[in-house]
Amino acid sequence: xxxxxxxxxDKYLIATIPPxxxxxxxxxxxxxxxxxxxxxxxxxxxxxxxxxxxVDSFIGRMIGDISGMAxxxxxxxxxxxxxxxxxxxxxxxxxxxxxxxxxLNVEAALAMARLRDHI
Amino acid sequence: xxxxxxxxxxxxxxAHRDAILERWIxxxxxxxxxxxxxxxxxxxxxxxxEFMSALFAGLDxxxxxxxxxxxxxxxxxLRGITLSRGRVGFGPSETMRFVLTVKEPLFSSLDELEPxxxxxxxxxxxxxxxxxSLMTSEIYQQGREEIIQRQQQEMLELSTPVVKLWxxxxxxxxxxxxxxxxxxxxxxxxxxxxxxxxxxxxxIDITGVPTVDTKVAQHLIxxxxxxxxxxxxxxxxxxRPQIAQTIIHLGITLPDVxxxxxxxxxxxxxxxxxxxxxxxxxxxQER
Numbered sequence: 001x002x003x004x005x006x007x008x009x010d011k012y013l014i015a016t017i018p019p020x021x022x023x024x025x026x027x028x029x030x031x032x033x034x035x036x037x038x039x040x041x042x043x044x045x046x047x048x049x050x051x052x053x054x055v056d057s058f059i060g061r062m063i064g065d066i067s068g069m070a071x072x073x074x075x076x077x078x079x080x081x082x083x084x085x086x087x088x089x090x091x092x093x094x095x096x097x098x099x100x101x102x103x104l105n106v107e108a109a110l111a112m113a114r115l116r117d118h119i
Numbered sequence: 120x121x122x123x124x125x126x127x128x129x130x131x132x133x134a135h136r137d138a139i140l141e142r143w144i145x146x147x148x149x150x151x152x153x154x155x156x157x158x159x160x161x162x163x164x165x166x167x168x169e170f171m172s173a174l175f176a177g178l179d180x181x182x183x184x185x186x187x188x189x190x191x192x193x194x195x196x197l198r199g200i201t202l203s204r205g206r207v208g209f210g211p212s213e214t215m216r217f218v219l220t221v222k223e224p225l226f227s228s229l230d231e232l233e234p235x236x237x238x239x240x241x242x243x244x245x246x247x248x249x250x251x252s253l254m255t256s257e258i259y260q261q262g263r264e265e266i267i268q269r270q271q272q273e274m275l276e277l278s279t280p281v282v283k284l285w286x287x288x289x290x291x292x293x294x295x296x297x298x299x300x301x302x303x304x305x306x307x308x309x310x311x312x313x314x315x316x317x318x319x320x321x322x323i324d325i326t327g328v329p330t331v332d333t334k335v336a337q338h339l340i341x342x343x344x345x346x347x348x349x350x351x352x353x354x355x356x357x358x359r360p361q362i363a364q365t366i367i368h369l370g371i372t373l374p375d376v377x378x379x380x381x382x383x384x385x386x387x388x389x390x391x392x393x394x395x396x397x398x399x400x401x402x403x404q405e406r
Contacts, residue, residue, distance in 0.1 A: 084310030
């Protein structure tokens with residue numbers, strides 16, 4: 001089964017969502033991410049969705065779920081690189097992901113995180 | 120012999136084609152609808168001759184319904200003539216009368232017919248030319264509507280400029296009433312500009328928006344939410360006192376949206392967020 005690669009940079013995890021993510025892959029990512037957060041004791045997870053051009057309510061909810069799960073494991077999720085069309089769709093669907101941090105791109109996200117962690 | 124060939128004597132008309140054409144052009148000049156200031160004699164002659172060819176092509180199809188098959192040439196020709204006349208400045212009635220004035224020259228070519236057939240032919244030609252002139256009028260209106268639609272689209276684009284105030288700071292000065300369609304364009308242009316410039320802060324200035332109702336507020340909140348999802352913060356500036364009152368009276372709250380009175384205040388706040396600051400230049404004495 002396809003899996004989303006999760007890479008670790010410094011104390012941060014980065015998961016890059018492929019453009020045509022299947023629901024099963026999303027569920028697998030959910031599990032992998034939980035395990036990886038615990039194993040690596042990461043405090044911040046960057047979910048890069050810049051390749052994602054189309055979202056449905058399932059993927060929208062998945063992002064919210066990942067964020068909730070990460071918070072329980074004492075880590076934070078930052079959604080990175082959302083495309084305009086995707087942002088508009090999520091707003092129309094009423095999924096404004098309150099409480100989830102966002103960033104324009106991975107570079108900006110890492111800069112923000114390093115600033116906060118004084119690295 | 121079929122009905123239309125019997126009712127409208129096509130061979131007779133065809134025999135008089137040149138005479139009809141000449142009388143028609145003379146008729147238009149006499150009626151003052153030839154407008155030599157807008158259309159040269161050569162162009163007028165060409166249009167009239169095109170019309171006659173299309174008329175005969177249509178009549179040869181054995182039908183007098185200009186919307187039916189066999190009249191494609193006439194429909195295309197009328198469309199071209201009407202639209203080009205509309206563009207150079209002919210009025211709607213002038214364009215309709217261009218078609219209507221062909222009646223008399225057509226009638227006058229039928230003088231040699233038997234009285235009974237004469238009346239029949241005149242009635243039928245009359246009906247046909249009326250239909251053609253109505254078609255012209257419709258085409259003219261369609262042309263106008265297309266122009267209006269295009270202009271609306273252009274206005275929509277013109278009225279939503281996204282300006283860059285600083286590295287990483289965008290401003291969107293909104294002017295005029297916000298409706299759903301316009302807000303959609305505003306939202307798209309702003310979000311697109313955020314991606315293109317990699318800006319982290321966008322200021323939406325509503326100084327030029329005359330009224331804010333629940334719908335406009337809803338649209339603003341949506342735009343702010345969408346920008347936040349992409350990783351950019353939105354500030355709203357330029358809320359006038361009356362509008363602030365209206366917003367409170369309507370019971371609208373703008374949760375999680377930073378609002379500032381003026382664009383200047385919002386700009387200073389934005390600079391602060393990206394770690395910049397405006398300081399006065401020191402003069403020589405102070406040093």
